[in-house]
Amino acid sequence: MVPAAQTTMSQPPPAEPGEPAVAAFGSHSFTPLRSEPPPRLFATWWLRYLLGLSQLVAIAAVLMREYAVPGAMDTLIVVVPHVMAAVMLVGWSALAMLDAARLVPATRYGQPSRAWVAVVLWIGAFGAPVGALVVVDRIRERFADSTDDLVPIVIGVGAVLLCFVLVWLPFRYHVRQAHRIGAPVSVVAAWFWLPLITAVGVFAVMALGLHDLLADNGFTDLERTVQVAVLYGVPALMFAMTTWRATTVFDEVIELRWMRWRTEWEQTLAAFAAQPAPGPEASPVIDQPAP
Secondary structure, three states: OOOHHHHHOOOOOOOOOOOOOOEEEOOEEEOOOOOOOOOOOOOOHHHHHHHHHHHHHHHHHHHHHHHHOOOOOOOHHHHHHHHHHHHHHHHHHHHHHHHHHHHOOOOOOOOOOOHHHHHHHHHHHHHHHHHHHHHHHHHHHHHHHOOOOOHHHHHHHHHHHHHHHHHHHHHHHHHHHHHHHOOOHHHHHHHHHHHHHHHHHHHHHHHHHHHHHHHOOOOOHHHHHHHHHHHHHHHHHHHHHHHHHHHHHHHHHHHHHHHHHHHHHHHHHHHHHOOOOOOHHHOOOOOOOOO
């Protein structure tokens, strides 16, 4: 009989959890770069293109509608492009989070990206301005009745601050996930801050005299359209540009990570195929049954 130690002497030591397996062939050892093939990812480029196109169409629809009929923004020609842009944005975000979770799994100190979290945050961000407008409209009458009452002012300020936080949350979530996968954080953060700064600058320009200049001797159709283009078109165009930039960078980093994974997997297969075949001395000894 052969001792049990002799039957396991040629076996490789067990791998530690989280480390790649090591295959032993005699005096040679093989450490793979990847232990599994690259995962299948969702294609998000078409959502990115549709999102950018729908944003530009929405801006053009608002300007054309304002030039034709003042203030009539509740028609399908205006509503449909905005709804399409929102759907494309939520869809891209959900698929991008799924791809990021497959490429960069969770660690002991970091949670994976979750598509449902991004979707919930976007829904909250879309609904927050509507809720803030409803609150401000309801307290406006109470404030008109009693100008000395501070309660409406506090409620209005609180509603605006809550709206700001809810709108900021999905962008913050994407910034965190960009940091996880190695995407430029500043580009994703600019997705929120550049349109906000642009909107503040536009309102400042209108307050400093552009509105009075356009309103001199009444508004013509062209002057009214120019005012809408400045107040809405410029921030919306900045948001479309930053959205395109942030989504493109996120998708490019995901693609680069997937290509690196595939390259390492192919190198692993090539290195494994190039390993020498084990000789008889490296083969395990099998006990023969007694006659």
